[in-house]
Amino acid sequence: xxxxxxxxxxxxxxxxxxxxxxxxxxxxxxxxxxxxxxxxxxxxxxxxxxxxxxxxxxxxxxxxxxxxxxxxxxxxxxxxxxxxxxxxxxxxxxxxxxxxxxxxxxxxxxxxxxxxxxxxxxxxxxxxxxxxxxxxxxxxxxxxxxxxxxxxxxxxxxxxxxxxxxxxxxxxxxxxxxxxxxxxxxxxxxxxxxxxxxxxxxxxxxxxxxxxxxxxxxxxxxxxxxxxxxxxxxxxxxxxxxxxxxxxxxxxxxxxxxxxxxxxxxxxxxxxxxxxxxxxxxxxxxxxxxxxxxxxxxxxxxxxxxxxxxxxxxxxxxxxxxxxxxxxxxxxxxxxxxxxxxxxxxxxxxxxxx
Amino acid sequence: xxxxxxxxxxxxxxxxxxxxxxxxxxxxxxxxxxxxxxxxxxxxxxxxxxxxxxxxxxxxxxxxxxxxxxxxxxxxxxxxxxxxxxxxxxxxxxxxxxxxxxxxxxxxxxxxxxxxxxxxxxxxxxxxxxxxx
Numbered sequence: 001x002x003x004x005x006x007x008x009x010x011x012x013x014x015x016x017x018x019x020x021x022x023x024x025x026x027x028x029x030x031x032x033x034x035x036x037x038x039x040x041x042x043x044x045x046x047x048x049x050x051x052x053x054x055x056x057x058x059x060x061x062x063x064x065x066x067x068x069x070x071x072x073x074x075x076x077x078x079x080x081x082x083x084x085x086x087x088x089x090x091x092x093x094x095x096x097x098x099x100x101x102x103x104x105x106x107x108x109x110x111x112x113x114x115x116x117x118x119x120x121x122x123x124x125x126x127x128x129x130x131x132x133x134x135x136x137x138x139x140x141x142x143x144x145x146x147x148x149x150x151x152x153x154x155x156x157x158x159x160x161x162x163x164x165x166x167x168x169x170x171x172x173x174x175x176x177x178x179x180x181x182x183x184x185x186x187x188x189x190x191x192x193x194x195x196x197x198x199x200x201x202x203x204x205x206x207x208x209x210x211x212x213x214x215x216x217x218x219x220x221x222x223x224x225x226x227x228x229x230x231x232x233x234x235x236x237x238x239x240x241x242x243x244x245x246x247x248x249x250x251x252x253x254x255x256x257x258x259x260x261x262x263x264x265x266x267x268x269x270x271x272x273x274x275x276x277x278x279x280x281x282x283x284x285x286x287x288x289x290x291x292x293x294x295x296x297x298x299x300x301x302x303x304x305x306x307x308x309x310x311x312x313x314x315x316x317x318x319x320x321x322x323x324x325x326x327x328x329x330x331x332x333x334x335x336x337x338x339x340x341x342x343x344x345x346x347x348x349x350x351x352x353x354x
Numbered sequence: 355x356x357x358x359x360x361x362x363x364x365x366x367x368x369x370x371x372x373x374x375x376x377x378x379x380x381x382x383x384x385x386x387x388x389x390x391x392x393x394x395x396x397x398x399x400x401x402x403x404x405x406x407x408x409x410x411x412x413x414x415x416x417x418x419x420x421x422x423x424x425x426x427x428x429x430x431x432x433x434x435x436x437x438x439x440x441x442x443x444x445x446x447x448x449x450x451x452x453x454x455x456x457x458x459x460x461x462x463x464x465x466x467x468x469x470x471x472x473x474x475x476x477x478x479x480x481x482x483x484x485x486x487x
Contacts, residue, residue, distance in 0.1 A: 015397070030398045031423040218397075218424050285401055285421050307400040307423045336419070338403075338428070 003048035004141045004200040014213055019217060020113035024092035029217040035309040037213035037224050038186050042147035042154075044204070044212045045220055052114030052194065053108040053122060059130035060104045067125050068098060069242060069259070073253040075100040080166045080183055082250050084242045085118060086259030090216040090266060091238035092245065094118050095230065097183055107136075107168075107179070107194075111232050125258065140179075141200035145212060146190030146223075150314040154191060157210040158203070162191055174199025174326040185220065187348060221304050225235030226350035228277050228317060234288060234303045235275055235317055244271040244319065246347075273300065274325040277347045280314035280333065291334040292318045292342075299324050299331060310350045314340070362390045365456055369472055370481035376456065379472055384433055386422065387460045387465035388451065391485055397422040399451040404440040404462065411464060412436060413471050418461060419468075420451060433471050435464030 001022045008015060014025035025046065027034060036044040055064060064072040068083040075081045077100050085094045094114040099107045110118045119135050126133050145154050151162050161170040165182045172178060176196035184190045197204060208214065221231070230236050230245055241259075242251050243266040253260040253267070280286060286305030293299055305316030316333070324331075327346045332339040362448035368376040374392035378385040395476065402470040411417035417437075440462050444450060451459040466472075476484065 026424070027397060032398055032400075222423060283401065283403070285426065287426060307421070309423065 001050070003046055004197040005048065005204055007044045008201060008204050014214075014216060014333065015236065017217070020049060020111075021111060024049060025214075025216040027218045028214050031216070031218040031222060032216035032309045034213060034219035035285060036125065038147045038188055038215060038219065038246050039310055040148065042145060042149040042190070042212050043215035043219070044207055045144040045146070045215050045217075046142075046204075047144050047192070047220075048141040048197070048200070050142050051110035051112060051118070051135075052140050052142075053110060053115075053119060054105070054134040054136045054233065055108065055122075055126075055131055056105045056134070057131035060106055061277040063126055063129035063131045064098065064106055065098075065255050066129070066257055067122060069247075069251040069257050071255050071257075071261070072098065072106075075106075077102060078163070078167050078169065080168050080181060084236075084247060084250060085121070086242070086257065087238060088259055088262065090243075090259040090262030092232065092240060092242060092247075093121060093237040093238060095232055095236055095247070097181070099179070099181060100166065101170075101179070107141075110257040128292060133216075140194040141197040142332035143193045143195065143200070143203065143207075144184055144186075144190065145193065145207065146184045146186040146188050150188070150190035153210050153212060154207070157206055162341055165189070174203050175313065185229055186223040187229070188223075194305045209331055222302075222309055225306055225315065225317065226308050226310055226348065227306050228347040228349060230275070230317070231304060240319075241271070243267050244273055245275045260341070271322055274322045275303070275317055276300075276320050276325045276344045277317050277349050278331065278342045279311070279334070279345045279349065281341045281343055283314075284335045284338065285315040286333045286335055286340070286342070290316075290336075292320060293334060294321075294324050294329070296332075302333060305333075308349065314342075315345075315349050320344070329331040362394070363456070364478050364482060366478050368456065368478065369475035370478065371430060371433065371475055372484065373432075375430055375432045377432045377472070377475060378456075379433075379466075379469075382437065382466050382469060383438065383463060384466055385460050385463050386432060387455055388429060389481075390455055392427075393452045393455050393459070394422060396427055397424060398422060399448045400447045401442040402441075402461065403446070404453065405437050407440060409437050409438065410467070412486050413468070421425075427462065432475055433466055434468045435466045437462050438455065438465050439463040462471035
């Protein structure tokens with residue numbers, strides 16, 4: 001599949017790669033440049049491959065409280081909240097943002113690879129509730145505009161008011177109805193625009209002219225990894241529960257959501273393994289699947305690894321035996337047969353110096 | 355047209371291997387590196403893990419690794435030999451592999467153990483044809 005901005009990516013000389021059934025730009029000029037544009041200035045990502053699901057009706061709140069791990073009742077109209085979608089055993093089917101668009105109307109943004117399965121799961125769970133679940137993925141192109149200057153560039157360029165962090169606003173972008181969300185996946189301030197696919201190309205051009213740097217999925221991955229945001233498929237999966245992943249903060253078991261019983265038990269017992277962040281000390285770049293060793297013994301496995309453009313060293317996240325998962329613990333990462341010394345570090349790995 | 359392919363360069367005086375490596379043969383020694391195509395496919399190189407001086411390398415087998423932000427790639431030996439020198443400057447400036455793949459971005463120098471292997475390598479025209487296929 002191709003997003004409405006496919007032609008723009010080709011024109012800009014992007015390297016395109018298959019991702020969850022989509023042809024997506026992994027980089028334009030280079031991952032390091034794009035990464036630093038977002039950390040220091042402003043970059044934009046075509047994330048139109050992500051899915052959208054609308055939930056509407058008198059039973060919307062009760063239904064979302066049932067399927068999502070967080071306390072959906074806390075979301076005001078115009079608010080946004082991060083949540084896990086869990087199965088009965090607490091395993092994570094997806095992690096997502098939910099936006100409250102109106103009294104009984106919510107929008108869920110799904111990961112591209114999980115959109116169809118999420119939709120099927122949500123649809124099945126909705127039968128006992130007075131709600132309508134709509135797949136509205138085709139209705140939106142999605143642009144993430146991120147970086148310390150995102151707001152000062154975007155507001156004037158589009159002539160719109162930007163909502164504060166974790167809020168959503170209705171707006172007109174390219175003379176069409178749009179949603180502007182104060183969310184992102186980079187650790188920087190910024191917004192995510194859900195716009196009419198028809199106006200995606202002209203809006204993209206306008207932002208390019210305003211100096212916004214086009215960024216690919218490569219930089220999106222290095223940016224999220226530096227701030228330790230988990231990625232479904234790497235850190236999150238049906239075989240892992242949110243407690244192991246360090247996402248206990250977005251699970252409110254008292255709401256009785258699907259999986260809450262298992263998650264309450266996992267929280268009480270403490271997980272056998274925990275997701276940690278680590279930095280390589282010296283040379284070497286860790287990669288997904290590398291074994292983690294402690295005193296020469298297997299102690300875990302790397303879920304994501306990369307070269308951190310901000311820290312200029314190899315960094316990653318790994319599931320580790322809980323007893324060893326302490327910040328400061330020295331470990332070794334087996335990077336294709338070479339044991340690279342590393343140290344468990346506090347999250348996030350990268351934080352702005354204030 | 356492939357993005358950036360107008361920048362592609364493939365010097366006439368080099369011999370090429372199908373796995374996108376080059377060899378500059380001078381007598382019984384050769385300097386080895388990766389081609390413009392290889393560095394472009396890989397993206398910005400952030401780490402070169404060289405072999406040790408004195409170790410032997412085998413034609414068609416991996417002898418080193420180059421890593422970009424996103425991926426690691428084996429470097430395949432175009433010829434067999436013993437490593438006599440590695441490009442130490444790449445430890446601090448691995449980006450030279452992108453910026454000057456046939457010059458400052460060379461990887462290793464080897465003493466050839468089977469100089470006749472050179473006959474199996476591709477000339478520049480053959481290598482270009484292979485890339486166009």
